[in-house]
Amino acid sequence: MEEIEAVYHQPLLQLVEQAHGVHAQAHPEGEVQLCQLLSIKTGGCPEDCAYCPQSARHETGVEGSGLLQLEEVRAAAGRAKAAGSTRFCMGAAWRQAKPGAEFERVLAMVRAVAELDLEVCCTLGMLTAEQAQQLAAAGLTAYNHNLDTSPEFYGHIISTRTYEDRLRTLAHVRAAGVTVCCGGILGMGESERDRLRLLQTLANLDPPPESVPINALVAVPGTPLAEQPPLEAFAMVRAIATARVLMPASKVRLSAGRLALSPEAQALCFYAGANSIFTGDKLLTTPNPDTDSDRTLLAELGLKPEPAAGPLPQAQRPAPARLEDAWAVELEAMESRRQRRRLRAAQGEDFSSNDYLGLAAAPEIREALARALADGIALGSTGSRLVRGNHAALAAAEAEFAAWQGTEAALLFSSGYAAGVGLLTTLLGRHDVVFSDEHNHASLIDGMRWSGARRVVVRHNDVAALEAALRRETAPRGARRWVVVESLYSMEGDAAPLGAIAEACATAGAELIVDEAHATGLYGPEGAGLAAAAASPALERALAARLHPCGKAIGASGAMVAGSRRLIELLTNRTRSFVFSTAPAPLLGVQIAAAVGLIRREPERRARVHALARALRAALRAQGWAPLGTEDAPIVPVVLGAEERALAAELQLAERGFDVRAIRPPTVAAGAARLRFTVHAGQSEADCARAAAALGTGMLAAAAR
Ligand code: SAM
Ligand code: DTB
Ligand code: SF4
Numbered sequence: 001m002e003e004i005e006a007v008y009h010q011p012l013l014q015l016v017e018q019a020h021g022v023h024a025q026a027h028p029e030g031e032v033q034l035c036q037l038l039s040i041k042t043g044g045c046p047e048d049c050a051y052c053p054q055s056a057r058h059e060t061g062v063e064g065s066g067l068l069q070l071e072e073v074r075a076a077a078g079r080a081k082a083a084g085s086t087r088f089c090m091g092a093a094w095r096q097a098k099p100g101a102e103f104e105r106v107l108a109m110v111r112a113v114a115e116l117d118l119e120v121c122c123t124l125g126m127l128t129a130e131q132a133q134q135l136a137a138a139g140l141t142a143y144n145h146n147l148d149t150s151p152e153f154y155g156h157i158i159s160t161r162t163y164e165d166r167l168r169t170l171a172h173v174r175a176a177g178v179t180v181c182c183g184g185i186l187g188m189g190e191s192e193r194d195r196l197r198l199l200q201t202l203a204n205l206d207p208p209p210e211s212v213p214i215n216a217l218v219a220v221p222g223t224p225l226a227e228q229p230p231l232e233a234f235a236m237v238r239a240i241a242t243a244r245v246l247m248p249a250s251k252v253r254l255s256a257g258r259l260a261l262s263p264e265a266q267a268l269c270f271y272a273g274a275n276s277i278f279t280g281d282k283l284l285t286t287p288n289p290d291t292d293s294d295r296t297l298l299a300e301l302g303l304k305p306e307p308a309a310g311p312l313p314q315a316q317r318p319a320p321a322r323l324e325d326a327w328a329v330e331l332e333a334m335e336s337r338r339q340r341r342r343l344r345a346a347q348g349e350d351f352s353s354n355d356y357l358g359l360a361a362a363p364e365i366r367e368a369l370a371r372a373l374a375d376g377i378a379l380g381s382t383g384s385r386l387v388r389g390n391h392a393a394l395a396a397a398e399a400e401f402a403a404w405q406g407t408e409a410a411l412l413f414s415s416g417y418a419a420g421v422g423l424l425t426t427l428l429g430r431h432d433v434v435f436s437d438e439h440n441h442a443s444l445i446d447g448m449r450w451s452g453a454r455r456v457v458v459r460h461n462d463v464a465a466l467e468a469a470l471r472r473e474t475a476p477r478g479a480r481r482w483v484v485v486e487s488l489y490s491m492e493g494d495a496a497p498l499g500a501i502a503e504a505c506a507t508a509g510a511e512l513i514v515d516e517a518h519a520t521g522l523y524g525p526e527g528a529g530l531a532a533a534a535a536s537p538a539l540e541r542a543l544a545a546r547l548h549p550c551g552k553a554i555g556a557s558g559a560m561v562a563g564s565r566r567l568i569e570l571l572t573n574r575t576r577s578f579v580f581s582t583a584p585a586p587l588l589g590v591q592i593a594a595a596v597g598l599i600r601r602e603p604e605r606r607a608r609v610h611a612l613a614r615a616l617r618a619a620l621r622a623q624g625w626a627p628l629g630t631e632d633a634p635i636v637p638v639v640l641g642a643e644e645r646a647l648a649a650e651l652q653l654a655e656r657g658f659d660v661r662a663i664r665p666p667t668v669a670a671g672a673a674r675l676r677f678t679v680h681a682g683q684s685e686a687d688c689a690r691a692a693a694a695l696g697t698g699m700l701a702a703a704a705r
Contacts, residue, residue: 008192022273044054051217492629517547613632
């Protein structure tokens with residue numbers, strides 16, 4: 001208890017700062033889950049909860065109602081979803097849920113809401129173990145059952161049931177595999193110690209509740225607590241911050257009582273770790289801020305509604321007890337969404353790989369590897385780079401790479417993902433702000449998220465939007481601002497306006513990080529990439545690091561980060577995906593060095609790729625398609641819209657001997673499913689024409705016209 005007191009009684013800003021730090025480590029920052037409440041059975045409750053307008057023992061004028069009809073609930077849930085809520089919570093003014101027709105109707109409601117892919121929560125009073133299991137089987141995500149206050153103060157508020165009753169229901173919920181939503185109310189006349197005892201009790205539940213609603217008393221005339229003075233805003237902030245520190249992984253919900261909280265107080269609550277609110281102008285029976293004012297508040301604070309998580313197995317159906325069964329259910333759910341992917345051997349003419357220059361099988365590189373093998377190169381690296389794995393071939397590849405890029409140094413990572421996540425988690429501080437192109441690769445997004453920096457997503461390749469965001473979004477004193485972009489986008493096939501982006505960064509004093517995944521080897525002097533091509537004083541000033549995955553035009557694997565000697569030394573010391581990985585096999589160093597040499601010596605390879613890209617685009621246009629992307633870029637996407645169309649096109653091309661892959665949501669936006677063609681130096685213009693014809697002569701082209 002002393003520890004909790006020490007957290008709670010810190011100077012307010014220090015407490016908020018601590019909580020914010022905990023929050024940033026465990027949750028995507030700047031996201032707030034929107035939830036909608038619906039009272040499915042109102043008033044007339046036999047319990048004597050002193051705060052509650054629905055108790056039959058208080059004269060509150062709440063109009064009672066019987067249990068709503070299924071269709072009313074389904075319609076309300078549909079409206080909630082359309083308004084952006086991702087969780088729907090149904091409350092009934094019952095002491096306990098009684099078995100029978102009404103409970104069956106509640107189960108049907110749970111099923112109906114789950115079918116809408118919303119998280120489903122219920123609060124129905126006490127439950128038996130069997131009822132909890134029935135709700136689980138119907139698809140319930142969470143059960144809300146609050147402890148309300150400390151065990152010591154509880155008797156002052158409720159006499160008709162005990163703390164132990166509450167804990168028993170919570171245990172039934174847990175045992176059924178439903179997540180627990182459990183919190184309390186502040187401002188009922190309890191002491192500060194009572195508030196801390198409540199938080200302590202919640203945090204000591206094993207595991208702690210996944211969801212912790214913190215309510216401020218809505219003092220309803222007619223209830224025994226009608227005359228309670230309003231809760232001090234800072235008490236709410238302290239309780240939220242302390243809950244966040246004690247229960248880092250839980251959703252902390254800023255629940256009832258927001259009408260009495262100023263926007264500034266709510267802002268502090270969000271900063272301290274609240275990441276959910278109830279929206280809509282009514283809670284269960286009492287008023288709540290209207291949707292428009294909440295929307296304005298969130299926009300002002302730079303917060304955005306948390307996107308739907310996608311159907312969790314738990315949200316859909318009870319999680320089977322056996323792990324293998326639970327995995328089977330999850331795989332089936334993917335199958336039913338047509339999102340179950342399978343590893344398969346490549347077949348057909350290659351119009352899908354990223355081996356743009358044909359180096360993955362180049363004889364010159366084979367020879368370099370054969371020579372190294374003949375010279376007795378070690379096959380395994382035997383340890384991490386900082387221990388025994390720092391093989392001369394890896395260091396030589398880095399030196400060759402840096403010389404090519406014109407940077408002081410370079411560092412090899414075992415994959416592009418490891419490099420992206422590692423670079424960003426090392427460089428970005430949690431107080432920093434990072435401006436991220438909306439089409440950045442998942443490795444960059446994960447790195448930005450895990451860094452804890454505040455992420456501002458900027459419209460794809462829109463320099464004016466970036467400039468506006470840089471003017472608008474400032475960083476706290478001592479923190480930095482970063483811009484993270486790719487130089488050629490993998491699913492769009494278009495190049496970034498790097499010169500203008502660098503100017504914007506230099507003007508705003510922001511640092512720039514460029515991922516050259518698809519441009520390395522194809523553009524710029526000696527194929528060094530688009531950053532090298534865009535060289536300018538502004539780029540020189542702004543560019544902090546560039547990332548060069550080696551599994552695309554270089555035809556190998558791994559990834560290099562290129563930059564200053566200090567940058568590379570910092571990464572060598574601090575980047576966890578580097579420090580804690582076994583070094584790549586020395587042969588990878590030989591392969592990358594040989595490929596870089598070839599790229600520098602043979603400009604004709606990339607010239608071929610650019611010519612083929614133009615040829616394929618022209619051939620597709622001739623068939624009536626509108627390929628995306630920069631004219632000479634080797635990635636040639638054709639948007640087909642619906643997933644089914646993209647899949648049918650993939651199949652049709654496969655039947656005709658071409659390997660072209662459909663790219664579907666969530667990799668691209670809904671309704672923007674596409675085919676992603678790529679071209680390779682070894683192909684001919686005639687090959688491109690045949691591939692376009694294979695798409696164009698099919699029923700797809702007919703349907704599109
Ligand atoms: N009958 C069920 C029960 O007690 O669990 C469910 C409904 S009850 C209205 C859900 C929760 O809303 C209560 O546990 C309480 O924490 C909160 N609540 C009720 N009236 C409130 C009020 N006037 N102000 C703040 N929170 C309130
Ligand atoms: C919770 O802790 N707060 C929500 C939800 N759980 C069910 C309910 C608040 C109700 C406020 C009073 C009313 O509107 O009746
Ligand atoms: Fe009934 Fe729940 Fe209100 Fe208590 S809080 S009176 S149990 S509806």
